[in-house]
Amino acid sequence: MSDPIDRLLDAAESGKSIIKNRDILHFTYIPNTIQHRNSEQEQVTQSLLPILKHSRPSNLLVYGKPGTGKTLVVKKVLNKIQERVEKSKFPIKLIYANSKEETTLYGLLVSFGRQLGMSDKELPGTGLAISEVFKRILNNIDESKINAIFVIDEIDYLAQLVSKTGKDILYQLTRANERLKQGSLTLVGISNDLTFKEKLDPRVISSLGEEEVVFTNYNVEQIKKILEERIDEAFIPNSVEDPALNLCAALAGGEHGDARRAIDLIRVAGEIAERQQSEKVSQDHVREASLKIEENKEETSLKSYPLHEKLVILAIMKAGGSSTGEIYSSYKGLCKIVGRDELTQRRITQMLSEIELSGIISGRLIHQGIHGRTKKYKLTISSEMIKKTFKDDLTLQDIV
Incomplete structure (x- = not known):
């Protein structure tokens, strides 16, 4: 019998491979032809066309479930515009950021600033108030007379994370042109959540959804x-x-x-x-x-969660379909077992909302008549999967 390592290495060296180009199978690959999306490509192009005519496009909201080609189409349209921009003297900046990757509004705005060409000195990575970061970005656009299109992918994720300050900035982003004397800013939001608008401040809805394109499954x-x-x-x-x-x-x-x-x-x-x-x-x-x-x-x-999030997941596993209060009681008991100080119930409630975003747990509101309403959570994955994933975590071994 041949050595298994040699056998695989021999196969690799001899070029025995059924995949000849792996890049084509990566989600970032943009094909020359995007199948079954002609109408959507036309709508997004028509919406952003004014930038080539030296006018500001309307803010645009692109909806559709994951894997329906939203990002692919928007990126292709931006690439095509970019090719033509390079032949023009009109100063245009096309900027893309994914709010799930940036995770904070501060990080998202800094990414925006960096792509505008702002230095670390002009826009530090930390330490400023959100309103100050936004003000500096607008000043840069104004002074440079830039016409920017800012694409925020998975904007629904950002909307669920931002605080009141963040929601104000989201509103201000959509109304930025009222503060700009020279240059312009257009916001393109891409959302996986078809009910995304229902969760927004009505002021943001009216200014963000000036134009909309819906991608069907x-x-x-x-x-x-x-x-x-x-x-x-x-x-x-x-x-x-x-x-x-x-x-x-x-x-x-x-x-x-x-x-x-x-x-x-x-x-x-x-x-x-x-x-x-x-x-x-x-x-x-x-x-x-x-x-x-x-x-x-x-x-x-599951592995990516810090200790207290793991304890909350284990508390749900132990308590079953339970309310926030029941989960918190179970969580406190687990903290005692592992010898850690528990976090406040308010913080655990926030954590539950954050974990719910990942799809590992699901929550639903239960109306209790005169007692108001409560939210009950349950796991969407098996207890076996949680035990298997957490068993190597030394802190959790006594629980698992």
């Missing part, structure tokens, strides 16, 4: 066509079996109409097939990939 047949195009470019010919392609499309289309999930599935299935030195990607590889993606997503999310 892909159906199974559309996802299949998107996959076929990616497979043709990314895999060597005839290396993905038709039943594997159909299963990928069915799994992603049947659940959410999510093209990104379908592309992730075929990529991971291809990697599994390569590791097993199979010549073709089969249905079994796709099933294995589906399990792996779900497990990895949940485990990565």
Whole structure:
């Protein structure tokens, strides 16, 4: 028998690979043709067109569930505008930031400033009031006579995290042009949450949603066509079996109409097939990939939490579908076991909202008649998954 390491290295050296271009299977790849999104591409382009005519576009809100092509379309339109901007003397800046990656309003605004070309001295990474950061950005736009389009991806995530100050800034961002004498600022928000507007201050709604584009879910047949195009470019010919392609499309289309999930599935299935030195990607590889993606997503999310968030998750696991008060009691008991001081109930309530955003727990409001209403939380993943993920954490071993 050959050494398993040598066998894999020999295969790699001999170029035996069914995936010829992995970049095409990455979510950041922008294809030349975005399938089934002609109407949406036209709407986003028409909305941002005034910038090429030296006018300020309206603020734009782009809606749709994850994997429906929103970011892809907006980025492609920005890239096409950028190509033409370089031939023009009109000072335009196209700026993109993802609020889930920045996690704070301060970080988001600093990212915006950096892309405008502001230095660390002009805009420190920490230490200023949010209102001062915003004021400096507007001054920079004014003095440089820049016409900026600021794209905030996953803006719904930002709206759930920001404080009252943050909500005021969100409002001010949408009305920035009233404070600008030279240059302009257009806000493009991309949201995964179709009910996002309902959670906003009415003042923000009227100024942010000057124009809106809604992306509907892909159906199974559309996802299949998107996959076929990616497979043709990314895999060597005839290396993905038709039943594997159909299963990928069915799994992603049947659940959410999510093209990104379908592309992730075929990529991971291809990697599994390569590791097993199979010549073709089969249905079994796709099933294995589906399990792996779900497990990895949940485990990565659970492992990333600090200790007190982990204790809150364990408190929910112990207490079942429980109210905030019951969870807090259970949490305090766990703090005693691990020898840590408990945080306040108010902070734990905030944590529950933050953890809910990740999808690991779900909460629903229960009306209790004259006693008002309370929110009850339950896990959306199995207790076994939590125990498996936390068992290596020395602090939690006595609990798990």
